[in-house]
Amino acid sequence: MSVLSERPASLNGRGLVAKRELLVIEDLAISFGGIHALRDVSLTARTGEVAGVIGPNGAGKTTLFNCISGLLTPDRGSITFDGHHLHAMGNPTLRARRGIGRTFQTPRLFRSVSVLDNLMMGCRAANAAKRSYEFDPTLQALRPEDRARRIADLVGYEGALEAPASSLSFGEMRVVELARTLCASPSLLMLDEPASGLDVEQAQDLVALVRDLADLGLAVLLIEHDMSVVMGVCEDITVLDFGSVIARGAPREIQENQDVLDAYLGKAH
Amino acid sequence: MSATAEFQTEAAAAADAGISGTATALPWRSLPNRVLVARGVATVLVALLVLAGPRMFSWAGPAGAMDFGLTVAMLVVAVSVLAWIGEISLAVVAQMGLGMVTLAWFEDHTSFPLALSVVLVTLSSIPTSLILGLFCLRLRGVNFVIASLAFAGMTQKAFFQKVLGAGTSLHGRVSRPELLRSDGALYYLIVLSLIGVVIGLYFLQRSRVGTALASLRDSETAFWTLGYSPAAYKLFVVCLSGAIATLAGAYYGLLQGSVPSFYFNPGLAIVYFGFAVAGGMGSIGGAVLGGLFFGAMPKYLEVLWPSIYNKFDFLFYGLVALLIIVWVPGGLAGVGRRFWHRVEGRS
Numbered sequence: 192m193s194v195l196s197e198r199p200a201s202l203n204g205r206g207l208v209a210k211r212e213l214l215v216i217e218d219l220a221i222s223f224g225g226i227h228a229l230r231d232v233s234l235t236a237r238t239g240e241v242a243g244v245i246g247p248n249g250a251g252k253t254t255l256f257n258c259i260s261g262l263l264t265p266d267r268g269s270i271t272f273d274g275h276h277l278h279a280m281g282n283p284t285l286r287a288r289r290g291i292g293r294t295f296q297t298p299r300l301f302r303s304v305s306v307l308d309n310l311m312m313g314c315r316a317a318n319a320a321k322r323s324y325e326f327d328p329t330l331q332a333l334r335p336e337d338r339a340r341r342i343a344d345l346v347g348y349e350g351a352l353e354a355p356a357s358s359l360s361f362g363e364m365r366v367v368e369l370a371r372t373l374c375a376s377p378s379l380l381m382l383d384e385p386a387s388g389l390d391v392e393q394a395q396d397l398v399a400l401v402r403d404l405a406d407l408g409l410a411v412l413l414i415e416h417d418m419s420v421v422m423g424v425c426e427d428i429t430v431l432d433f434g435s436v437i438a439r440g441a442p443r444e445i446q447e448n449q450d451v452l453d454a455y456l457g458k459a460h
Numbered sequence: 461m462s463a464t465a466e467f468q469t470e471a472a473a474a475a476d477a478g479i480s481g482t483a484t485a486l487p488w489r490s491l492p493n494r495v496l497v498a499r500g501v502a503t504v505l506v507a508l509l510v511l512a513g514p515r516m517f518s519w520a521g522p523a524g525a526m527d528f529g530l531t532v533a534m535l536v537v538a539v540s541v542l543a544w545i546g547e548i549s550l551a552v553v554a555q556m557g558l559g560m561v562t563l564a565w566f567e568d569h570t571s572f573p574l575a576l577s578v579v580l581v582t583l584s585s586i587p588t589s590l591i592l593g594l595f596c597l598r599l600r601g602v603n604f605v606i607a608s609l610a611f612a613g614m615t616q617k618a619f620f621q622k623v624l625g626a627g628t629s630l631h632g633r634v635s636r637p638e639l640l641r642s643d644g645a646l647y648y649l650i651v652l653s654l655i656g657v658v659i660g661l662y663f664l665q666r667s668r669v670g671t672a673l674a675s676l677r678d679s680e681t682a683f684w685t686l687g688y689s690p691a692a693y694k695l696f697v698v699c700l701s702g703a704i705a706t707l708a709g710a711y712y713g714l715l716q717g718s719v720p721s722f723y724f725n726p727g728l729a730i731v732y733f734g735f736a737v738a739g740g741m742g743s744i745g746g747a748v749l750g751g752l753f754f755g756a757m758p759k760y761l762e763v764l765w766p767s768i769y770n771k772f773d774f775l776f777y778g779l780v781a782l783l784i785i786v787w788v789p790g791g792l793a794g795v796g797r798r799f800w801h802r803v804e805g806r807s
Contacts, residue, residue: 260685261685262681262684262685283685284684284687284688284689286685287685287686288687291685292685292686293685295681299678300678301675301678301683302678303674303677303678304671308675309675311671312671312672312675312686316688371686372686375686375687
């Protein structure tokens with residue numbers, strides 16, 4: 192996976208964009224039967240920042256992503272993206288075209304086509320939505336295939352682009368899924384446990400890449416269990432437990448928060 | 461050729477190059493441009509087979525047997541196309557019946573030439589396909605299968621029984637123009653249409669739309685969250701399948717003249733689905749092979765051994781289809797693919 196020094200020359204010298212609120216979630220709630228998956232959750236993602244969402248298993252992190260990307264409809268609360276209420280653009284297609292990109296906890300590649308076809312699916316989606324690449328405007332001028340190759344380089348995919356996606360290792364699938372999401376030119380990048388399945392070195396490279404993308408103007412929302420990744424890359428962390436926000440703040444504050452320690456380690460730790 | 465296929469070909473070529481002895485011992489394998497030669501020979505053989513058509517099997521039965529086989533092949537292609545989005549529809553027989561009824565209506569009420577009527581009949585399938593497509597958007601897997609079966613049953617009870625009649629009092633007759641009076645002449649119309657459909661689907665599968673359909677089948681959620689509309693692609697495929705089934709129905713009408721309503725019994729769709737599975741679900745070549753084999757072969761057997769075959773026709777269908785499904789993974793398309801890989805020298 193790429194590190195800052197290896198990124199394409201076109202990306203160097205850019206970065207540290209003005210921060211603005213891109214995603215604002217207020218009092219979001221959703222329940223399945225009698226189970227409150229999310230309860231009055233509020234958070235904000237800003238361009239140029241990486242916001243982390245952590246919490247024990249079943250805390251509601253992926254449900255939150257699903258509500259933002261439109262796969263689930265919340266019972267109440269509001270989600271505003273780039274100044275627009277997301278209720279007005281109900282389905283995931285419209286949200287993706289507006290610039291919400293995401294990866295999944297288990298990579299969901301299009302397995303029966305090649306890696307290149309996966310990436311080009313993202314590029315064509317960007318073309319159809321007439322979106323520009325905020326993290327690298329020079330990509331816009333390239334043909335989809337060249338764009339896909341450049342983004343594959345950017346994320347550090349070193350395998351054959353013509354290889355069937357089904358032949359990739361788990362770690363490669365993660366990288367290709369991230370590349371595919373970037374090919375679709377998101378403004379908000381939502382990463383669901385991107386470091387799981389990666390070795391330590393790959394995880395470090397991921398941290399560098401995510402940091403890099405945020406510096407280039409993307410807003411990044413990150414779900415992660417690997418605390419070294421979360422603490423290394425996030426400016427702001429929201430902690431969920433049983434669907435509710437139990438803490439929010441900078442990494443150092445979160446590390447010392449008693450409620451967070453209780454949620455992760457139990458009251459008797 | 462898709463990127464994956466190219467990669468596989470290159471990988472196979474590389475593997476071939478690495479294999480010693482056995483690979484170079486056969487003169488065929490050392491032939492330069494082997495793939496090109498193989499494709500050329502195959503094209504010529506297929507062209508000869510198509511041209512010879514029913515005449516080749518005239519010793520075994522009438523020309524109409526081959527026409528029937530081609531019509532069934534077209535219908536099985538319609539079933540198989542739906543597998544591109546991972547769905548199974550049992551409404552294809554109803555759509556086929558609608559094709560026949562609509563062609564009869566055009567003949568009764570207009571003086572359009574047959575070619576125009578056939579095109580209009582094919583296009584007329586769009587409204588019914590959209591209705592079926594709405595089920596497809598809401599229901600998946602077995603639920604859609606049941607809904608499509610219900611749609612077919614309803615169409616037969618509420619429509620075909622009234623329009624087509626039953627027993628000896630048949631109406632909704634389709635007559636052939638002078639040029640297509642013989643089954644031999646009709647064969648060329650049907651086979652050319654089928655070739656057109658197959659070529660169209662071949663290029664569709666290798667186009668951007670084909671890649672998108674494969675992606676949709678692999679992960680609808682990822683497809684959706686990437687900015688594509690699964691609904692649009694699903695409706696497109698349901699309409700495409702419906703158009704092919706309706707076209708098959710129009711040709712079936714031309715072949716049979718008049719057909720009692722029970723010919724469009726929704727249960728028959730299960731039989732055609734079996735043919736699609738035996739042919740290799742999702743494969744267009746397999747669907748053609750399966751449809752042709754199971755459509756034409758029984759007609760010939762009826763002539764060759766009437767006393768035996770007529771008693772056990774469904775046993776033949778069932779047994780042969782079952783044997784293929786059990787013993788030949790990937791169906792007839794799988795056999796064809798393996799054979800072709802050997803010809804081209806792939807591992």
